[in-house]
Amino acid sequence: MAFFSVDSGGTDSTGQSLFLPTRYAASLWAPGTLNGPAVCALAARAAERDHSVPGFRPARFTIDLFRAARDVPTATRGRLLRNGGRIKVAEVDVVQFVDDTEVTVARSTTVFVKEAANPPGERWERSPEMIEFRPPETDSDDPLPWFGTATADGTIEWSQDMGAHQNAQRTWLWTRAVSTVVGERPSSFERSVISGESTSLVCNWGSEGIAFINCDLTVALSRLPVGPRIGVEAASHVEVDGISTSTTNLYDSDGQFGVGMVTGVSNAAATIDFTAVDTGGRYSEA
Template identity: 25%
Template structure:
């Protein structure tokens, strides 16, 4: 088994070979949206990097199933500025674009703002310790579920409803690199609709068409916590939202628009 979600192509710096670790729960030939979202974050952070700037929001549009094939990831600055800039990134297969993302990169305050203590990070969720990680209910031997660890504080995959779940990458997004805080967060945040599922996996699909992550600070450590809830509606449109935390406290929020439909 590969030791990363993607392998860089030595002949093309924009091309990445997808490994089996990217496989999602809906089809053996399609990726979970977490790894390609993190891959978009990977190229966004490397796009004309500027010292003293940090990504504050990433909005990912999922244009269709992401095939388990080599992908081309490209990013460019489309709106530059002294304090904020907008970056666009595209992920494409041989058949064309499969995901797009917009990211706002903001200038960090220097010196740091003198804020009241109430606005500073404080511990909020207990870290995983001394407990076996949860196993994702998948029929696939290798996939995203084997490339990460889930650790539930409340809820579970077999218990429908809201959940508080810690998520950790077991492998780098791109081989030969260390996952950045943004990559870890994007990979984890796309599991919000899975950990807080309210519909029976065997009877329904609840596929997200997008992922928006807003961060007011970067996570610390390997684990990202999702305090997640799913809101289904009988007309077939739903939403999942997650409050994001690390060991030091709140990080931001993520949302996903969901297509709900019977299987088969």
């Protein structure tokens, strides 16, 4: 399962590979459009493949989603904005080709930071007792996501039935990212970005469904995740006048490794009601 396949028949005008969206990249917002994780994954893949160097780690990924990406040939265009001794910054455009016209649908910035020893001294961190996230016991080969909802006694109730978790309670997700490109295993960085995009889902999802669509994503990473699954925990959500801001904590089997943040805009006319749509098959797998 992957979001894109490589178009073996050609390249764009700059010689960059063309990628063809698969059914796993399809969005539920509108027919013929691509989901956020697919677009973010392609940008993250390009940044890491073209601009990462030994000793530097991707520490922040930010992408602005300018417009809805369509189910058409897609490419990436990257450039190094800063090449410092401790910080390197790469910019990647996600471009699509519609009626012989090139359209930039998203632009990302990835900050690579040089690894070093932590400075001396002690600083505050959440203690293990303060961490509420406890992943469900599940088969590691199970490709489908698990959804969690807070119960009255403070525990997390897990299941793979999305409709059962459509409420106004705090939400968790224990997910396994698909590949960005057919034939490739997603890197830990790609998986962080793909799962981090679910910040919009777990925070903007309410009792009537999801009616905020995110126009950006930021993932900040203190380390890269280990293991096949990533946990996404709703940390904060504020909405005023049709604008929402949301943050999540990102976990793997060893604990928290990063945070996610999105800005959402009201898209109530296209609300996705997960109690009424088929959330099996392609959507759950993606």
